Amino acid sequence: MTSMMGFWAFSQTILYTIFPSELRFAFLKSFHKIFNFFTSFCYYDITEIDGVNTNELYNAVQLYLSSLAATSATSLSLNRGLNSSSITFSLSNNHRLVDSYNGVKVVWEHVITQRQTQTFSWRPLPEEKRVFILRAKNKDKIVVLGSYLDFVMEKAKDLRRKHQDRLLYTNSHGGSLDSRGHPWESVPFKHPSTFDTLAMDPLKKAEIMADILNFANGESFYQRTGRAWKRGYLLYGPPGTGKSSMIAAMANYLGYDIYDLELTEVNTNSELRKLLMKTSSKSIIVIEDIDCSINFTNRNKNGVGKIDYLPGSNRGENGGHTITLSGLLNFTDGLWSCCGNERIFVFTTNHVEKLDPALLRSGRMDMHIHMSYCSFSALKILFKNYLGCEDDQLDGVVLKELEGVIDEAEMTPADISEVLIKSWRNKDKAARELLETLKTRAKRNRMKPRKMNTNEDEDKELEKWALDSPIQD
Ligand SMILES: Nc1ncnc2c1ncn2[C@@H]1O[C@H](COP(=O)(O)OP(=O)(O)OP(=O)(O)O)[C@@H](O)[C@H]1O
Ligand SMILES: [Mg+2]
Structure with a gap:
């Protein structure tokens, strides 16, 4: 600004010595305009x-x-x-x-x-x-x-x-950054799963939908209570029960992006932090099959599990990978989890009993959701999805039989979808075929010797505990 003023004074001196007074006035006027034009704007x-x-x-x-x-x-x-x-x-x-x-x-x-x-x-x-x-x-x-x-x-x-398009991010090259400073690679996310297509108990579904909606609309609540605006869900249950479909449904419902964190690609806690810092708000951060890629059971003397990479994963024992359970918990729970807002963490596992209790403890994952075998109420949703009909449009006798046998058959929604898809153009045929399959499965289950040992009792106890864990804030 000082140089501008100096230039202004200098130009005035020149003006007075060179130009006659009428010309001087016209010149000054235009000069003023240009001068004002530049100084009255900010950039x-x-x-x-x-x-x-x-x-x-x-x-x-x-x-x-x-x-x-x-x-x-x-x-x-x-x-x-x-x-x-x-x-x-x-x-x-x-x-x-x-x-x-x-x-x-x-x-x-x-x-x-x-x-x-x-x-x-x-x-x-x-x-x-x-x-x-x-x-x-x-x-x-x-x-x-x-x-x-x-x-x-x-x-x-x-x-x-x-x-x-919403985006699905993955950290396929670990925690290293690309030329634009991103550790995540993204592709458009177009998973068709929604809460309408998700086959599960309607009451449980409504409870989950209300919970995530409460979360998404809860900015002032989180601010008032001094809590970080994040929520954690643990989805557990056998393969094919809809855990990944549930994540997709959540993302589609809230319009969030998904960060699919491949933990076996991450070497150190600081890489993990870097990845977290580069996630955007309004997103779901997912660690799928948490029990498969890492093994938390090897606890050190402080009671904090160090992650061993399992034989199937691409990390050797001595590869210098120092990621720890406390690092992971810091990622989801600690101060670092608050850089950014409105984020949902979802962990999935087929074996909840294999997880370190530290991960399951109250306050870590806000809601534990058991995705189980297909129930009769869930089957009705699959009929609607695959056969395009309500259950009362099907043969009443077949329906009654289906209701009687479905729990004992212990079939996942994925297995049932496979049966329905074969004859989806003929709904009665599809229902009959399903009934046959369910009966066969139920018979097989009845004949299967039930192993009742202490381990199983413990597993059941743990599952029950996980199921009973905190649901609301
Ligand atoms: N609850 C469900 N409602 C509707 N479709 C389902 C459900 N569960 C499974 N399916 C069907 O089965 C397929 C596989 O399900 P999904 O990948 O969600 O299972 P998962 O529980 O994540 O299994 P895994 O433990 O192997 O990862 C889905 O693409 C979907 O078509
Ligand atoms: Mg899955």
């Missing part, structure tokens, strides 16, 4: 990469402008991501867009420049440097910084949930 740079981190505001602005650009910009870049169902717009290089908010007019410009070749860097940066420049009048500074940018962030979040 904000929003760069794509801020230091080493991706700038969330940049992504939000890009999305927000894409919705404006579609109708008002004259030059657009059109993109369609691999596997994506929709085209996205973005402002072309050096193009501008005018936006107004509460009577305040702002101008956005997108500037892309080539980055100078880097001599040395811990992490290579992308070749292009991309910046959004926001211009606003000085007098509107408070509105812009106080509420306009928050408005842009909120709008972008909504747009993303409404129009963009």
Whole structure:
């Protein structure tokens, strides 16, 4: 500003010595206009990469402008991501867009420049440097910084949930970062499972739906009670009972992204933290088959399990992998779990009895959900899904028999779907075939010798405990 004033004084001196008075006035007037034009505006740079981190505001602005650009910009870049169902717009290089908010007019410009070749860097940066420049009048500074940018962030979040494909992230290359600073790779998430298609006890389903909805709408509750805005679910039960389908249904219901954390790819607790820091809010962080990829049972003298990689996993015994159960609990529970908001953690397992009790203890996972064999009420949902009919449209006698035998048959919804899918065009035939299969399974189960040993008793005890664990805050 001082140099501006100096330049102003200097130009006035020149003016008085060179120009006659009439010309001087006209010149001064235009000069004043130009001078005011530049000094009455403020400019904000929003760069794509801020230091080493991706700038969330940049992504939000890009999305927000894409919705404006579609109708008002004259030059657009059109993109369609691999596997994506929709085209996205973005402002072309050096193009501008005018936006107004509460009577305040702002101008956005997108500037892309080539980055100078880097001599040395811990992490290579992308070749292009991309910046959004926001211009606003000085007098509107408070509105812009106080509420306009928050408005842009909120709008972008909504747009993303409404129009963009949700994403499924995976950490297939462990915790290492790519050139844009992401440890996660993503693909569009298009799982068709919803709570409508999920076959399970309707009361239990309603309870889970209410719980996640309460969570998603509970910002003020979490703020008031001083709790981190996160919730943990443990889904356990035999294969094919719908644990993964439940996760997909949750994501579709809330419009959240999914981070599928492959724990065997993560080497250290700090890598785990890095991964957590790079997850966005409104997401579900999933660790599937937690008992299969790692073994928590090997506790050290402090009673905290150190994770041994099982023979099937791709980690050797002496590979220098130092991830611990306390690291994992810190990830879900501790201070690090609070960087970011509105996140759901889901662990799944086929063997709840193999999990370390520290993981099951009250307060760790807020809700333990037992996904079990198909019940009669769950079967009715499968009839609707696969045969397109309500149960009262089926033969009453067959239905009664199905009800009598289904619990004893102990068949998973996945197994039952396989039977129904074979004759889905003929609903009565499909129901009859299912009845035959269920009867055969029930007979086999009746003949199977029940092993009753202390281990089984313990397992049952543990399952009961897991089932009875905390359900509400
Ligand atoms: N409860 C259910 N409701 C509707 N469909 C189901 C249900 N459970 C299983 N299925 C069907 O079976 C398939 C496999 O189920 P899913 O992958 O959800 O089981 P899972 O419990 O995650 O199994 P695993 O323990 O092997 O991971 C699903 O794609 C779906 O078609
Ligand atoms: Mg699964």
